[in-house]
Amino acid sequence: MAVRNWYPLPVAGSEAGGRVFADLMRLAEMVEPGQPGWTRRVFSPEYLKSRELVWELMGSAGLEVRRDPAGNLIGTLQGASPDQPALILGSHTDTVAGGGRFDGPCGVMAALEAVRRIGERGGRPQRTLLVVDFLGEEPNDFGISCVGSRAAAGHLSSGHLRLRDGSGRTLAEALAQMGGDPDRIAEARWPQGTASAYLELHVEQGTRLEEAGRGLAVVTAIAGIHRAEIRLEGRADHSGTTPMDRRSDALLAAAEVSLGVERLGRRGGLGVATVGRLELEPNSPNVVAERATLIAEYRSGDPSWLAATDALLQEEVTQVPARRGVRAQLAWLSREGPTLCSEELRSVLLASAREVGEEPLELASWAGHDAVQMAAICPVAMLFVPSRGGRSHCPEEWTDPEQVEVGTMALTAAVARLAL
Ligand SMILES: [Zn+2]
Numbered sequence: 001m002a003v004r005n006w007y008p009l010p011v012a013g014s015e016a017g018g019r020v021f022a023d024l025m026r027l028a029e030m031v032e033p034g035q036p037g038w039t040r041r042v043f044s045p046e047y048l049k050s051r052e053l054v055w056e057l058m059g060s061a062g063l064e065v066r067r068d069p070a071g072n073l074i075g076t077l078q079g080a081s082p083d084q085p086a087l088i089l090g091s092h093t094d095t096v097a098g099g100g101r102f103d104g105p106c107g108v109m110a111a112l113e114a115v116r117r118i119g120e121r122g123g124r125p126q127r128t129l130l131v132v133d134f135l136g137e138e139p140n141d142f143g144i145s146c147v148g149s150r151a152a153a154g155h156l157s158s159g160h161l162r163l164r165d166g167s168g169r170t171l172a173e174a175l176a177q178m179g180g181d182p183d184r185i186a187e188a189r190w191p192q193g194t195a196s197a198y199l200e201l202h203v204e205q206g207t208r209l210e211e212a213g214r215g216l217a218v219v220t221a222i223a224g225i226h227r228a229e230i231r232l233e234g235r236a237d238h239s240g241t242t243p244m245d246r247r248s249d250a251l252l253a254a255a256e257v258s259l260g261v262e263r264l265g266r267r268g269g270l271g272v273a274t275v276g277r278l279e280l281e282p283n284s285p286n287v288v289a290e291r292a293t294l295i296a297e298y299r300s301g302d303p304s305w306l307a308a309t310d311a312l313l314q315e316e317v318t319q320v321p322a323r324r325g326v327r328a329q330l331a332w333l334s335r336e337g338p339t340l341c342s343e344e345l346r347s348v349l350l351a352s353a354r355e356v357g358e359e360p361l362e363l364a365s366w367a368g369h370d371a372v373q374m375a376a377i378c379p380v381a382m383l384f385v386p387s388r389g390g391r392s393h394c395p396e397e398w399t400d401p402e403q404v405e406v407g408t409m410a411l412t413a414a415v416a417r418l419a420l
Pocket of ligand 1 (some may be wrong): 092103104137202369
């Protein structure tokens with residue numbers, strides 16, 4: 001029966017189905033000392049060291065391994081028809097500070113295992129298969145995320161390379177320390193037509209799979225993210241001697257705008273909206289706040305919801321602070337539209353999930369992924385496995401070994417459909 005086809009072959013010292021999980025746990029041992037959780041941030045020595053293990057695992061799975069100028073690790077299994085564009089599988093192995101063991105590594109190890117299973121069956125794929133561990137997907141001190149996949153998409157600019165972290169180091173210098181070659185960054189770009197598709201397995205980082213009692217989801221779209229900085233300027237006054245009706249309180253205007261942002265996120269169920277950052281001046285208990293700066297962020301898989309929210313936020317910022325005698329300015333920090341997953345690849349993933357005995361959900365992803373960058377080069381699709389309690393970016397992040405195995409089987413079945 002087809003369901004059994006993509007289990008791993010028995011390996012000495014490893015139970016069937018346990019190999020991909022064992023690789024994950026080996027990687028998880030490589031963490032930054034003195035940091036909470038399972039921290040392995042992008043430019044840390046431990047991250048550099050951990051990629052020797054990824055390199056070794058790729059090599060022992062029979063892949064030719066190289067590091068590109070952006071620091072991406074790329075393992076290649078040559079196909080029988082080298083003129084066909086390659087199938088790319090990938091994710092990342094860096095974590096946020098205090099993060100967990102599954103966000104990212106789960107996708108890299110499942111990709112590696114999928115290609116290993118194909119190879120073990122002696123089948124040489126028609127298409128070349130690439131497993132990519134993209135450098136630094138999580139946000140870093142330089143203020144950007146998806147460094148490696150951004151370079152692969154040709155979106156890592158010389159302006160990005162000149163960004164500096166708190167210690168004054170440039171991103172170019174940090175990349176060089178990771179074995180990259182910033183002077184040749186343009187060569188990290190994947191020319192159009194060289195990739196047929198990009199597949200990424202990832203943990204859901206939410207509770208929808210768990211609540212539905214399902215083991216897999218096929219992602220429909222990755223939410224677009226809009227961020228706006230709102231600067232509010234009132235007047236600093238004595239908190240005792242200034243009557244309540246004579247104040248221009250920037251803090252209260254910020255509070256009211258923040259509640260308005262919450263209302264925007266609650267309408268229609270098509271998006272979420274957050275104010276996660278607020279700075280106050282002078283931020284003193286006995287002074288009416290003179291200035292407040294907040295960042296409003298909202299996400300949706302629906303471009304029209306994002307556009308409508310832009311207009312409503314603008315209206316909110318024009319009207320609400322003015323009623324309090326507070327001046328307001330809005331500046332867009334970023335406006336990235338949603339990434340739609342390929343219909344064709346989605347149907348391959350749906351069929352592959354069913355082939356391994358799962359009835360998958362179809363979900364939008366509310367978190368960003370390397371797949372967003374890869375969508376500039378080729379069609380993309382994603383597979384989610386459950387996250388216990390929806391917890392992510394924390395030490396409690398967990399996916400059961402059996403769930404990782406089911407995801408790996410489905411990914412392998414999809415690779416077989418697309419590349420053999
Ligand atoms: Zn991730």
